[in-house]
Amino acid sequence: MNHDLLALLALAPIIVVAIFLVGMRWPARRVMPMSYAVAAVLALAVWRVPPLTVTAASLKGLLIAGELLFIVFGAILLLATVTRSGAIATIRGCFSDISPDRRVQVIIVAWLFGTFIEGSAGFGTPAAVAVPLLVGLGFPALAAVIAGMIIQSTPVSFGAVGTPILVGVGTGLAGDGTIDEFATRFGFATSADLLAMIGLRVAILHAVIGTLIPLIVVTVMTRCFGPNRSVREGLAIWPFALFAAFAMTIPYVAVAYWLGPEFPSLLGGLIGLAIVVPAARGGWFVPRGDRVWDFEPREKWDVHWGGSSIQVEPNTSRQIGVFSAWVPYVIVASLLVLTRQESLFGWAVSPAGIVKSLHLSLVDLLGSSVAYRFHPLYSPGTLFVVASLATWRLHRMSWADYSSAWRDAGRSVRLASVALIFTTPMVQVFITSGDGGGGYEPMPIALALGVERIAGSAWPLFAPVVGGIGAAVAGSNTISNMMFSLFQFEVGQKIGVDPFWVVALQAVGGAAGNTICVHNVVAASAVVGLNGRESFVIRKTLLVFIYYVTVAGLLGLAITAAG
Numbered sequence: 001m002n003h004d005l006l007a008l009l010a011l012a013p014i015i016v017v018a019i020f021l022v023g024m025r026w027p028a029r030r031v032m033p034m035s036y037a038v039a040a041v042l043a044l045a046v047w048r049v050p051p052l053t054v055t056a057a058s059l060k061g062l063l064i065a066g067e068l069l070f071i072v073f074g075a076i077l078l079l080a081t082v083t084r085s086g087a088i089a090t091i092r093g094c095f096s097d098i099s100p101d102r103r104v105q106v107i108i109v110a111w112l113f114g115t116f117i118e119g120s121a122g123f124g125t126p127a128a129v130a131v132p133l134l135v136g137l138g139f140p141a142l143a144a145v146i147a148g149m150i151i152q153s154t155p156v157s158f159g160a161v162g163t164p165i166l167v168g169v170g171t172g173l174a175g176d177g178t179i180d181e182f183a184t185r186f187g188f189a190t191s192a193d194l195l196a197m198i199g200l201r202v203a204i205l206h207a208v209i210g211t212l213i214p215l216i217v218v219t220v221m222t223r224c225f226g227p228n229r230s231v232r233e234g235l236a237i238w239p240f241a242l243f244a245a246f247a248m249t250i251p252y253v254a255v256a257y258w259l260g261p262e263f264p265s266l267l268g269g270l271i272g273l274a275i276v277v278p279a280a281r282g283g284w285f286v287p288r289g290d291r292v293w294d295f296e297p298r299e300k301w302d303v304h305w306g307g308s309s310i311q312v313e314p315n316t317s318r319q320i321g322v323f324s325a326w327v328p329y330v331i332v333a334s335l336l337v338l339t340r341q342e343s344l345f346g347w348a349v350s351p352a353g354i355v356k357s358l359h360l361s362l363v364d365l366l367g368s369s370v371a372y373r374f375h376p377l378y379s380p381g382t383l384f385v386v387a388s389l390a391t392w393r394l395h396r397m398s399w400a401d402y403s404s405a406w407r408d409a410g411r412s413v414r415l416a417s418v419a420l421i422f423t424t425p426m427v428q429v430f431i432t433s434g435d436g437g438g439g440y441e442p443m444p445i446a447l448a449l450g451v452e453r454i455a456g457s458a459w460p461l462f463a464p465v466v467g468g469i470g471a472a473v474a475g476s477n478t479i480s481n482m483m484f485s486l487f488q489f490e491v492g493q494k495i496g497v498d499p500f501w502v503v504a505l506q507a508v509g510g511a512a513g514n515t516i517c518v519h520n521v522v523a524a525s526a527v528v529g530l531n532g533r534e535s536f537v538i539r540k541t542l543l544v545f546i547y548y549v550t551v552a553g554l555l556g557l558a559i560t561a562a563g
Contacts, residue, residue, distance in 0.1 A: 007450020074384025119266025122159025464509025471513025
């Protein structure tokens with residue numbers, strides 16, 4: 001078959017989403033079954049994947065959807081618990097003491113706290129933590145979801161203590177061999193040196209592009225949700241937005257240089273919080289008096305802004321102390337960091353190894369090469385449930401209040417299930433399509449090859465786009481890097497530019513792709529009971545994605561041309 005036609009066919013499931021979800025504004029629960037059907041038909045009829053393999057890939061997708069729904073359930077449960085216990089009222093007061101300005105609050109919670117959580121856990125967890133926290137502070141659910149998705153860009157390449165680089169790029173470049181063999185072949189003493197070099201390049205690119213992300217977040221918020229629908233009101237806070245951006249990105253690059261890919265986001269977010277929160281409390285760069293920005297009263301909000309299935313008004317009848325109010329989030333953050341560590345300083349113990357020792361493994365599903373593994377104790381969903389149970393006891397909630405929190409969580413998960421049940425099977429069919437009798441590359445690679453034939457020597461301009469599409473479809477920067485890193489490296493060699501910069505562009509684009517990933521949007525929306533508004537969210541985050549991959553591509557083109 002003609003390679004260009006094959007690339008166009010591989011694009012078809014994505015085109016379905018673009019037309020019906022983004023263009024016609026259909027809800028994801030209607031669009032994703034159509035996208036799945038297109039991917040399945042192409043896999044069977046064109047790629048000639050055996051029906052049992054398509055079924056096995058679909059089954060794996062359903063299992064992954066169950067994992068995501070469990071995380072969503074846990075996040076909703078924690079939000080409902082702290083809301084009904086009265087803790088969220090105290091937390092809201094804490095942020096008002098820092099600054100009553102919603103622009104300041106969204107930068108601290110989404111950009112800085114979200115970056116820290118991304119560095120700790122990755123895999124969409126920041127949206128499950130930061131988005132409900134914003135809603136608890138009084139943000140419209142729709143505004144909170146958009147803010148949470150926009151920041152799923154700069155920190156993502158170093159999420160889950162560096163997994164997208166260490167596992168994604170490392171596994172991707174290794175191909176059929178090992179990453180150590182690959183590193184030795186290109187003159188590196190160890191694979192750690194190779195991945196640290198790529199990680200530093202990724203950090204530099206992100207720092208340049210991501211510096212404007214806090215300002216973009218507040219500008220989108222004031223334009224779409226402000227009383228005056230004003231871009232100017234967002235731009236007015238540029239001194240604080242840039243201060244908060246540099247407070248994260250400068251340590252972020254320094255950590256990538258000195259410590260490697262594991263900790264740029266985790267320490268960048270933590271250092272940024274340590275710098276920005278006291279500065280905001282002291283009034284540095286923060287608007288004062290009548291320049292403080294807020295949403296209109298809740299009764300004036302658009303009916304589509306709020307979540308429909310969870311109580312977001314805090315219980316003010318119970319007084320919770322500041323320390324006790326923050327304990328649930330301290331528990332979550334601590335457990336996320338601890339369970340991601342392969343070793344502890346001075347201790348011959350691996351927390352990650354311990355929690356991963358309990359797992360569900362399914363090998364050769366239905367006689368195919370498809371395999372699935374789930375680590376229940378490693379899942380953020382389990383950690384959210386643990387934090388919720390601890391909150392129930394520590395805050396001395398009544399059983400009636402706590403059981404209501406569980407009912408809230410169950411209702412929200414049911415509303416999100418239809419979209420996710422079709423989204424993740426579509427992704428798995430898309431990725432495993434290379435196992436067919438047609439002899440073609442998998443759909444993602446076929447699509448990338450089509451772009452490469454069009455781009456030619458200008459490939460660095462398009463490399464982030466390919467990485468972004470991979471992450472948007474797969475829902476993971478790590479998986480995108482695994483699929484495309486070696487392909488990107490070989491294209492770089494083919495056109496005579498530094499291939500390691502091309503791989504760095506892949507990783508940056510893969511991070512940006514998370515902003516428009518349908519299943520991430522569905523999951524983040526479900527956490528705050530917002531369903532059927534995925535098209536509005538993606539219309540806003542698509543502009544951020546275009547900004548990110550365009551600037552990354554232009555930087556890549558300039559750097560590789562100069563080199």
